[in-house]
Amino acid sequence: MLIKEQIHAAAREVGFSLCGVAKCRSLDVSRARFEGWLASGCGDGLDYLSRNIEKRFDPAQLVEGAKTVIICALNYRNAITNGYSAEARCKIASYACTTDYHFTIKAMLRQMFERLRASNPTLTGRAFVDSAPLAEKLWAVEAGLGWIGRQSLLVTREYGTTVLLGALVVCDEADSYDRPYEGNGCGECRRCVEACPNRAIGDGNGIDSRRCISRLTIESEAVAPEGCGLHGWIFGCEECQNVCPYNHSKPVATLPEIAPTFDPRQITAVDWQTMSDEEFKARFGRTPMARSGLDRIAEASRNSRFKI
């Protein structure tokens, strides 16, 4: 059997900012809400979301014999978070200004798993970082880390929304579990709804991903609906996070592995448009931007103030 306090300690020791431990079950209410969102058309074009829905909400369908979901959060706030001027034209989401978090968090989860195995040698399980259909944000709520804000992100009291998530789904019970987060700290606040330049955030049914700049700059098949623009962003978008009161006066991340490896404020549109593939690969090949590729980023830098 796993000891909850040992799980929390292992997460801290490998560098995670937050950790929660949830008992495996089927999140039926969340699944119904997600299916309603899909039916509304707000996720149209993201076909992978409608595959393996049962696995997203029931980890036992994903990992045979799963008993416990351990959700870990890593604060990534850095000098670029909230650091753009109103005139900035080639903005990049601050989580993307460093090594791809998939590598970093996966390595941390593996270290954590080995620590847990030291006292539970028969422990089995799998680590996930966006790598399988697992509703990580909803499991984070189930594990007590925070609530889902109007902009569909996890909001934590400790670090606001600037956290990246990873999950360990393991086949042992824990001696106790964290309590699911109760309530919703958004209250009457609508700042993110009002700040979204493409009006992608609804009042009750999550975001319309078809209008979201993050998707428009990252997902290769995305086509901007009439009236939507990139508003100076060339990879990702943080407008709805910048205005969230839970992001004010929060600590900057200290883990060297997620320190920024470049400053997008020093790279102009011309730099992006004249960059060679070799230079892009050398400077940004291990960042999340490799997923978009240079052509798409250079194109966004041509159009980032305009409709695409």
Ligand code: SF4
């Ligand atoms: S990321 Fe940008 S476009 Fe997407 S919902 Fe937030 S503010 Fe709107």
Ligand code: SF4
């Ligand atoms: S800006 Fe306000 S409504 Fe939006 S997530 Fe933050 S607290 Fe909630």
